[in-house]
Amino acid sequence: MRHTIAECERAGHEHGLSVGLAMALAGAETAQAPGRVAAWPTSGIPSGATVVREERGVSFVRTEAGPADPEIAARLAAVRLGLTRRLAERVVEHLSARKVGGEPTIGKQLVQGALADAHVATEAARRTLTVAGDCPEAVADVHHCLTTVDWELAKLLGASGFVSVDSSGTGAMFEVHLSRLTAHCWIGAA
Amino acid sequence: MNTVDELQGLSAELATSLRPHALAVDAGEVPEIPALDIIRDIATPPDFRTSDLPKCAQLYTETCLARTAANIELSRGDAGVLNICRAPSLAGLAVDALGSAEQQEAFYRVLADERPWTFFGMTEPSVGSDATAMQTRLDKDFRLHGGKRYVANAERGGIGVVFARTGPTPLSIRAVIVRNPSPGYSGRALTMFGLRGAALGEMTFDGIEIPRTCLLGAHLPASRRGLWGAARTFNIMRLQIGAQALGVALAIADYVHQLRPQWKPLMATRLEAARELLLDCAHDVDNNPDDRRAPSIGKLHATHLAVETARWAEAALTPGGLLEHPLLEKWCRDVHAFEFMDGTSNIQRLTIGTGHDDN
Numbered sequence: 001m002r003h004t005i006a007e008c009e010r011a012g013h014e015h016g017l018s019v020g021l022a023m024a025l026a027g028a029e030t031a032q033a034p035g036r037v038a039a040w041p042t043s044g045i046p047s048g049a050t051v052v053r054e055e056r057g058v059s060f061v062r063t064e065a066g067p068a069d070p071e072i073a074a075r076l077a078a079v080r081l082g083l084t085r086r087l088a089e090r091v092v093e094h095l096s097a098r099k100v101g102g103e104p105t106i107g108k109q110l111v112q113g114a115l116a117d118a119h120v121a122t123e124a125a126r127r128t129l130t131v132a133g134d135c136p137e138a139v140a141d142v143h144h145c146l147t148t149v150d151w152e153l154a155k156l157l158g159a160s161g162f163v164s165v166d167s168s169g170t171g172a173m174f175e176v177h178l179s180r181l182t183a184h185c186w187i188g189a190a
Numbered sequence: 191m192n193t194v195d196e197l198q199g200l201s202a203e204l205a206t207s208l209r210p211h212a213l214a215v216d217a218g219e220v221p222e223i224p225a226l227d228i229i230r231d232i233a234t235p236p237d238f239r240t241s242d243l244p245k246c247a248q249l250y251t252e253t254c255l256a257r258t259a260a261n262i263e264l265s266r267g268d269a270g271v272l273n274i275c276r277a278p279s280l281a282g283l284a285v286d287a288l289g290s291a292e293q294q295e296a297f298y299r300v301l302a303d304e305r306p307w308t309f310f311g312m313t314e315p316s317v318g319s320d321a322t323a324m325q326t327r328l329d330k331d332f333r334l335h336g337g338k339r340y341v342a343n344a345e346r347g348g349i350g351v352v353f354a355r356t357g358p359t360p361l362s363i364r365a366v367i368v369r370n371p372s373p374g375y376s377g378r379a380l381t382m383f384g385l386r387g388a389a390l391g392e393m394t395f396d397g398i399e400i401p402r403t404c405l406l407g408a409h410l411p412a413s414r415r416g417l418w419g420a421a422r423t424f425n426i427m428r429l430q431i432g433a434q435a436l437g438v439a440l441a442i443a444d445y446v447h448q449l450r451p452q453w454k455p456l457m458a459t460r461l462e463a464a465r466e467l468l469l470d471c472a473h474d475v476d477n478n479p480d481d482r483r484a485p486s487i488g489k490l491h492a493t494h495l496a497v498e499t500a501r502w503a504e505a506a507l508t509p510g511g512l513l514e515h516p517l518l519e520k521w522c523r524d525v526h527a528f529e530f531m532d533g534t535s536n537i538q539r540l541t542i543g544t545g546h547d548d549n
Contacts, residue, residue, distance in 0.1 A: 035509030052513050060513045068509070100320045110536045144501070151497065151526070158318050159340040159530040163380040163390055173383040173526060181519075185510040 001071075002130050005078040009126070012082025017179055018042065018057030020079030024072060030061055034068035034189065037061070039182035055178055060185065068188030070136040074129050076186050077142045080179050081129070084122055084146050084153070087172055088115065091156045114152055121149045136188055143183045150176040194259050196246035201260040204229060205267025212268035215387045216520050226275045229264065230305075233277040235286065238298035254426050258433045258472035258488075262465060265437025266444070269524055270387035272434070273342070276301075280310035283423040284351040288365055288406035288415065296403075297349065297367060306348025309377075311338035311368070311393060321353070321363070321417060326395065328354040328366060332402060334374070337394040340530070344391030345377035351406070352395070353417070363416045367404040374398035384523030421480070428485035428532045429472050432492035435528035436464050439492075439499040442521050446503045449515075453506040457499060464495050483545035486538040489528075493535065496525040 012020035022041040030038040030046060037052055042059045045051065049061040092115065095106040105111060125142045132138040154161045154172045161172040207225035214221055231239050232247045249256035264272050278285070278301060285297045300306065314337065317323040326336025334354055338344070349369050356362045370377060374396040382390055407415030440461055446453055471488035474481055500522040504512060512519045529535060 033510065035511060037510030037513045039510075060510070065508070098316070098318070099323075100318075101323075108536075110539060147501065154526075155529055155535060158534060159313070159390070160315075162383050162527060162530050163340070165380060165392075171381075171383055173523075177383065177523060180504075181512060184504060184507075184512055187509060189508055 001074070001133075004075060005126075005129050008075045008078035009082040009085075012079035013085050014082070016057075016086075017079065017083060017175065017182065020082060021058060021076065021182060024075035024079050028069070028072055030063040031066050032069050032072065033063050033066060033185055034187070035065050035185060036063060037185055038063045039185040056175070058178055058182055060181070068136060069186075070132070070134065070139050070188075073136065073139045073143070073183075073186050073188070074132055076183060077125070077129055077139055077146065080143065080146045080183060081122060081125055083175065083179050084118070084149055087150060087153045087176065088118055088122070090172060091115070091153050094157055094160070111156060114156060118149045118153050121145055125149075140187050143187055147180050147183070150179065193246040193249055194253075194256050196244065197249055197256050198259045198263055200244060200246060201263035202266070205264050208264070208267035208271040211271050213516055213520065215268070215270045215274055216384075218386065220274055223271070226271075229272070229275050230277045232260070233275070233279070234282070234298065234301065235278075235294075238294075238302060240302050254429055254472040254475040255469060257426065258429045258468055261430050261433035262437045262440070262468070265434040266440045267437075268441070269434045269438050270385050270520070273385060273387035274389070276305050276307050279308050279342070280423065280427050281308035281349070281351045283426060284310065284365055284420055285367070285406065287423050288410065288419050289367075290409045293367070293403070293406060300349050300369075304348055307343035307346050307389075309341050309343045309347035309350030309352075309368075309370075309393070311341050311344075311350060311352035313338060313340045315339040315392070322360045324353065324355055324363065326352070326354040328356050328364060328400065328405075332400045332405075334366065334368065334395040334398040334400055337392060339392040340380075340390050341393055342388045342390055344389075344393040345379040346389060347377070352393075353420075360417060361412060361415075365406040365416060365420065366400045367406065368395075368398065368400070372398050383526065384520070385527035388527065421482070424532060425475050425479065425482060425485045428489040428538075429468060429475065431528050431531045432468055432471075432485075432489035435489075435492045435496040435525060436461065436468060438521050438525050438528075439464075439496040442496075442499050442503045442518065442525075445515070445518050445521075446506045450506050454502065457502050460495065461499065464492055468492055482541050486533070486541040486545075489532070490535055490538040490542065493525075493528045496528065500525045 011023045018041050037060050040059050040061050042057050045059050052060040098105040128142050154176050164170045204225045211221050231241050232250045235251045314324050351365050352368045353365050356364050375398050377393045379391040468488045471484040474484035
C-alpha cells in the first residue's frame with residue numbers, strides 16, 4: 001500500500017487530478033462509490049453512464065450507492081496530496097515574483113507561517129495514509145485536512161486564484177474545488 | 191420593533207425574490223428582477239432616490255449598522271443575485287466621501303437617468319492589496335493611463351471611480367469619475383469561480399480624457415483628497431462584505447437544516463453570534479468612522495466562518511451529495527469570494543494586530 005500511495009501522490013503532483021483519479025480508481029467500478037454520484041475520469045466513463053457534470057477531465061456520473069471503500073479513499077487522498085504540493089509550488093512561484101511595500105511578499109511572516117503550516121500538514125497527511133490501514137476515519141480526516149490546506153494556500157494567491165484570466169491562467173480555486181468535489185464522492189458519510 | 195429591525199425585515203422579504211434566480215445568475219444570466227430596483231433605491235442616498243420607500247429604508251445610507259443588517263438578510267436570499275444590482279455601491283460611497291455637492295449631484299443623476307452598473311477601480315494586477323504602489327496615472331493633461339483588475343462590473347459598468355497616481359507620494363493618489371464607454375477605455379470580464387453576479391473584470395485606460403470636473407476631492411484638505419479620504423469608505427464596505435459572507439452562511443445553514451433538522455445545531459448559534467459581532471462592529475464604525483479595527487474584526491470572522499459553514503454543510507450530506515444540490519454547491523463556491531474583497535484575511539490580521547498598539 002505504501003508504494004501505491006506514493007505512486008498516486010506522484011501522479012497527482014505531476015499529471016493532475018484526472019490522471020491521478022484514474023490511477024486511484026484502477027480496477028474499481030462506479031458502484032463502489034458510497035453515494036449516488038461517482039467521480040470518474042472522463043476518458044474512461046463506463047458506457048451508458050449518466051453524466052451529471054463534467055469538468056477538466058473529471059466526470060460525475062450517477063450510480064447506485066455502495067459501501068465505502070477505504071482503500072480507494074486512501075489512494076485518492078494521496079492524489080490530492082500531490083495536487084496540494086503542486087498548489088504550494090504555484091503559490092511560492094507567485095509570491096516570489098511580487099512585492100509589498102518594496103519587500104518580497106514571500107518573505108512576509110504571515111506568508112511564511114502559512115506556507116510552513118501547509119508543509120507540516122502535508123507531511124503529516126502522507127504518514128497518516130501509510131498507517132491508516134483499515135481506519136476509514138483517519139483517511140477521511142486526511143481529506144478534510146487537505147481541503148483546509150488547499151484553501152489556506154489558495155488564499156495566498158489573492159484574487160488571482162479566484163478568476164481565470166485566460167486559458168493559460170486558470171484560477172487555483174477551480175482545481176481546488178474539483179478536488180474537493182471528487183473526494184466528497186469517495187468518502188463515506190459522516 | 192425599531193427601524194433597523196424593520197429594515198432587516200424588509201430586506202428578508204426582498205431576499206425571497208432573489209433566491210429563485212440564484213442558479214441562473216451563476217450560469218451567467220442577468221435577469222430583470224423588480225426587487226433589485228427597490229434595493230438599488232434603498233442603497234441610494236435619500237436626496238437622489240427615484241421612488242418612495244418605507245421610512246426604515248432611509249437608514250441604509252445613513253448608518254453602517256443598517257447597511258450591515260440589511261446586507262446579511264439580502265445575501266441570505268442570494269449574494270450572487272444581490273451583486274447584479276445596479277447600486278451605487280463602493281463608487282457611491284467614494285463619491286459621497288470625496289465628491290463636492292455638484293459632483294454628487296452629477297453622479298447620482300447619471301445613476302437615476304441611465305441605471306448603469308458602477309465600478310470601483312483600485313486593485314492592480316501586479317500590486318494587489320498594496321494600493322500605495324499603484325501604477326495607473328493621471329497625467330497633467332488629465333489623461334488616464336494604466337489598468338485595474340478584479341473590479342466588479344469592469345466590462346458592463348457605465349460609471350465609476352478610479353484611483354490613479356498624479357505624483358510619486360501616497361498623498362498624490364487621487365480619484366476620478368470615469369464613464370464607460372469613453373475613448374481609451376476597455377473592459378473585459380473574467381471567469382469567476384463563484385459569486386459570479388459580481389462580474390469581476392479588468393479595465394485598461396489608454397489615455398482616457400478626464401474632465402477636470404471629474405477629479406474628486408479638490409474641495410478637501412490635501413490629506414483627505416485621495417486614499418486617506420476614502421479610508422472610511424473601506425471601513426463601511428468591509429462590514430458589508432462580511433455581512434454578505436454571513437448571509438450566504440445563513441442560507442447554507444437554512445438549507446442544511448431543512449435536509450437534516452438534527453444536524454449539529456451548534457452552527458446556527460455560531461452564525462447568530464457572528465451577526466451580533468458584525469452589528470456591534472458596525473455600531474462602532476458609526477460612532478468612530480476612523481476605527482479600522484472593528485471592520486477588520488467583523489470581516490475576518492464572518493469570512494472565515496462562512497467557509498467553515500460550507501464544510502459543515504458538506505459533511506451533513508451523503509457522499510457526492512453536493513452534486514445533487516446545485517444551489518448548495520454554488521453557495522459553497524460563493525463563500526470563498528469574500529476573502530478577496532476589500533482586503534484579504536492577512537490584511538485584516540495586520541490591521542487588527544497593529545491596532546493593539548493603540549490600546
